[in-house]
Amino acid sequence: MENILTIENISKYYGNKSNLTKAISNISLNINKGDFVAIMGASGSGKTTLLNVISTIDKVTSGHIYVEGLDITKLKGNNLNKFRREELGFIFQDFNLLDTLTAYENIALALQIQNIKAKIIDQRVQEVADKLGISDILNKYPCEISGGQKQRVSSARAIITNPKLVLADEPTGALDSRSSKMLLERLQKLNQDYQTTILMVTHDAFSASYASKVIFIKDGRIFNEFDRGGGDRKQFFDKIIDVVSLLGGDVSDVV
Structure with missing residues (x-):
């Protein structure tokens, strides 16, 4: 299969020599195009830090991250902004929708920033809305729709640019069980039908079970996959x- 993400010996430290915290310690892994990967671990294990350095929200202390051969740890300025805008899609736990825009406008915004023609934007918004x-509800504002619908709007915004990677940080964390199940089924369908590559951080074993691969992080290292x-x-x-039981502690502490 075609490799899309390669992580080589990355570490991320916070603090100084007298008070050093190792959030990630010498992690290496490969993700193939079309993978749906769940990243699991207890609070403080390093899983969110791993997602943050992949997303370029944070920088690694050492090591390299390649997306289709491009070393994203070396990107700066306009090149970094262009990569984030065009190659990554983000799904946040708290949705991050703009309250003054309709669902349609929230989804379309990512394409408008790229100066895509209005006719093409409309076609793509309608297509992704149908998928999800x-x-x-496209003409409704965030205050007029449910949490599950907000998260699906957020998901639509994440995939509308056809990014190489969709990064989801606890996407079901603010949803009830019914909305969570519906969102996970939609994400699974996107992954299976359109080969969308998804990396999802989650505490929840139920959510992780919708993925095609699970990576467990413990103390900043890969524990199992x-x-x-x-x-x-x-x-x-x-x-x-x-x-999860091998990671130590009660299941409820981890998932």
Whole structure:
């Protein structure tokens, strides 16, 4: 399969010599195009830091991160802004929608910034809204729609530019169980039908079971990783729980 993300020996330290915190310590991994990867670990394990350095929100202390061969750890200025704008999609736990814009306008904004023609923007918004089942709320404002609908609008905004990577930070954290299940099913369908590459940080084993691969982080290092393989989601969930138990502590502390 085609490799899309390569991480080589990255570390991320905070503080100084007298008070040094190792958030990530010498992590290496490869993600293929079309993978749906869940990143799991206890609070403070380094999983969010890992997502942040992949997204270029934060910088690594050492090591390199390549997206389709481009070393993104060396990007600066306009090149860095262009990479974030055109190659990455973000799904946030708290949605990050603009309250003064309709759902349509929130989704379209990413393309308007790129000066895409209005006719093409409309076609792409309608297409992605249909994929995520939100065509009927495009003219509503964030205050007029549910949390689950807001998250699907956020997801639409993340994928409208056809990014190389979609990065999701606890996307179901603010949703009820029904809305969570609906969002995860939509993300899984996007991944399977359109080969959208998704990296999702989550505490939740149920959410992780929708992925095709799970990476467990402990104390800033990769503790374990495995693919779904040929099993169903229930078997994958059980396997995730087994590894969670090896991480130590109660399951509720980790997932």
